Amino acid sequence: MTYFWFRRDLRLHDNAALYYALKNAKDVKCIFIFDQNILEKLPSTDARVTFLHDTISSLKSELIEQGSDLEVYHGRPEEIWNEILKSDGVKALYCNRDYEPYALSRDKAVEELCQTNNIDFKSYKDHVIFEKDEVTKDDGLPYTVFSPYKRKWLARLEKRKEKDLSYYFKAYPNEKYFENFSRVDEPSKMLDHDNLGFERSDLRIPSDEVKQKIIREYDKKRNFPAVEGTSRLGIHFRFGTISIRDKARKAQKLNDTFLSELIWRDFYSQILYHFPHVADKEFRAKYEGIPWRFDEEEWTRWKEGRTGYPMVDAGMRELNNTGYMHNRVRMVVASFLTKHMLHDWRLGEAYFAEKLLDFDLASNNGGWQWASGSGTDAAPYFRIFNPTSQMTKFDPQREYIKKWIPEFGTDQYPEPMLDHKEARERCLATYKMHLN
Ligand SMILES: Cc1cc2nc3c(=O)[nH]c(=O)nc-3n(C[C@H](O)[C@H](O)[C@H](O)COP(=O)(O)OP(=O)(O)OC[C@H]3O[C@@H](n4cnc5c(N)ncnc54)[C@H](O)[C@@H]3O)c2cc1C
Structure with missing residues (x-):
């Protein structure tokens, strides 16, 4: 028996590790684990869990069509593999590599389990x-x-x-070897979305075709x-x-x-x-310990899109309503939080991580550290985005602004919660003092 473990590679076609598993073995059993270590940190309405559940259900149907099955588990991967790998006749476990710190330690533990049980652990580049x-x-x-x-x-x-x-x-021609999926007479039952402890979200997922x-x-x-x-x-x-x-x-x-x-x-x-330290620390050490401010009201207004800066507010409302924010606007809101408001970039990073459908630790962290000036290749700290001129330049007709801020231009829309010039100077002085 050979196992293939799906993680961030949820497709049968052009999938590197799945290709090698199917090419090298005759009875490939596919597995997916809803990872409790990850799920327990997410809000119960998380749209990504709904997307994941729908995607896994479709994958399972595709595999059933091939006369095979996808075994779906919910729990902690190390414990689950510990049980599976003890069974007789397991020869190899195939998966595609994941480079996030948690995934690396998880995979190391599973690889060690394989070694203990004399099972080949084979990982490939695919992501x-x-x-x-x-x-x-x-x-x-x-x-x-x-x-x-x-x-x-x-x-x-x-x-x-x-x-x-x-x-x-x-492209890996996986289809050539589809007959090497293990044969199953009676496929297992798909795990219910409700059993994961999450409510279904009706947030629209962008198409996979462009x-x-x-x-x-x-x-x-x-x-x-x-x-x-x-x-x-x-x-x-x-x-x-x-x-x-x-x-x-x-x-x-x-x-x-x-x-x-x-x-x-x-x-x-x-x-x-x-540089795995970037996951919670500044890429560049000299940026550590900037004396960040924290103001509950400002923080709430930033999150809710009520700062009085239309480009920032439209972006945050787009994020809250759709799980998406345009890249240009991500840069503007991130700069506003870290520079104008002088709030710790990690707060913004965590908020994005919770809300973005496309959240990816590496890119999100890179984007936030870039905006705060502490990252690789970052814009120098004295170059601070002006949210008003960004709007004039990139939304000249205010179409984006009006879409997300219906009350734009009326008394209902708040005055700017801080003065651009003053905030800019405060930021420059704080960074300068810290870095010198
Ligand atoms: C503060 C901040 C946070 C961000 N957080 C994330 C995140 O969590 N996940 C994420 O995938 N991207 C993130 N980005 C990068 C970028 O904003 C998004 O990838 C992009 O907006 C997604 O929209 P799209 O799929 O239409 O991208 P497109 O513009 O169509 O680009 C195609 C693909 O290229 C990749 N890509 C594009 N721009 C970047 C970039 N700057 N860095 C890395 N990859 C990029 C993405 O995979 C994207 O889907 C962040 C940027 C900033 C400034």
């Missing part, structure tokens, strides 16, 4: 194009600045190109939040319901700027892998 040390500086150290990282990333691609046009973007036109015109339209100019694929990249190789292949043909965004995703993934 990113380049992982770990595949793109490093000439001296082997990880890059901490995006532009040279991107150059090397693209160069690695080119190098392989001579030999094999699409080596790093290749119009070619959006990718083609990405560089021209991606900065305008009122326009349908970005892919909205974030949640699908997060859970692996689409293949990064497939999208990178298309991006390479259609739009360099879109490809560049996918390279940012790899970049932040390798930053988290090489």
Whole structure:
């Protein structure tokens, strides 16, 4: 018996570890675990759990159609594997690698269980194009600045190109070996959503398909939040319901700027892998200990989109209502919280982590540390976004603002809760004093 464990790779097609499992074994049993260690930290109405449950149900149906099954568990992975791996006849466990600190320690524990039971543990790269040390500086150290990282990333691609046009973007032909899924007469019952302890959410999940036109015109339209100019694929990249190789292949043909965004995703993934301290500390040590303020009322107004700065408020309302926020606006609200309000970036990071459908530890942390100035390749602290000129530039007709703030322009809309100029100066003085 060979096991395949689904995690952030929830698809049967073009899935690296699943491909190798099916190619190398004749009786591949698929498993998914609703991980209690993760679920217990989420609010009971979490839309991502609904998405996950729906996705797992569909995967299970696809596997049943193949004459096989998906065994679905709910609990702590180490305990569950400890039981499964004790059974007779288990030869190997296959999975795709995950680079987050929790996932690394979980997988290490499961790998050790495999070793104890004399079972092969085989992991593959699937979630990113380049992982770990595949793109490093000439001296082997990880890059901490995006532009040279991107150059090397693209160069690695080119190098392989001579030999094999699409080596790093290749699709794994899993379907060739579908007959190697284990045969099951009576599939197991799917775990009920209610049994997970969560209420179903009716938040709309963006499609996993994107119009070619959006990718083609990405560089021209991606900065305008009122326009349908970005892919909205974030949640699908997060859970692996689409293949990064497939999208990178298309991006390479259609739009360099879109490809560049996918390279940012790899970049932040390798930053988290090489510098796991970023998960709770500043990437750059000298930024640790900035004397952050905390004001309950301001914090609530920021979360609820009532700061009196329309670009900030529209963004926060978009997030609260849809689980999405446009990238340009993410930068504006993050800068506003950390610079204007001088609140700890970790508060904003945690709020995004709770609300974003596309929440991804590496990218979210990268985005927040960038905004606060403490991250890799961060904007210097003295460059502070002006939320009003950002609005004028990127929402010139106020379409985005009016969509999310119906009372915009009336007495109902609050006055700015702080003065831009004063807040800017307070921020500059605080950062300057701390850094000198
Ligand atoms: C403060 C802040 C927090 C963020 N939090 C997250 C997060 O939790 N999860 C997340 O996936 N992205 C995050 N981003 C990056 C970016 O805002 C989102 O990836 C993007 O807005 C998602 O929308 P989209 O799918 O339409 O992206 P598109 O613009 O269509 O881009 C395609 C894909 O490229 C990747 N991507 C794009 N921009 C970035 C970027 N700057 N860094 C890393 N990957 C990128 C994403 O996977 C995205 O889905 C954050 C940015 C900031 C400034």
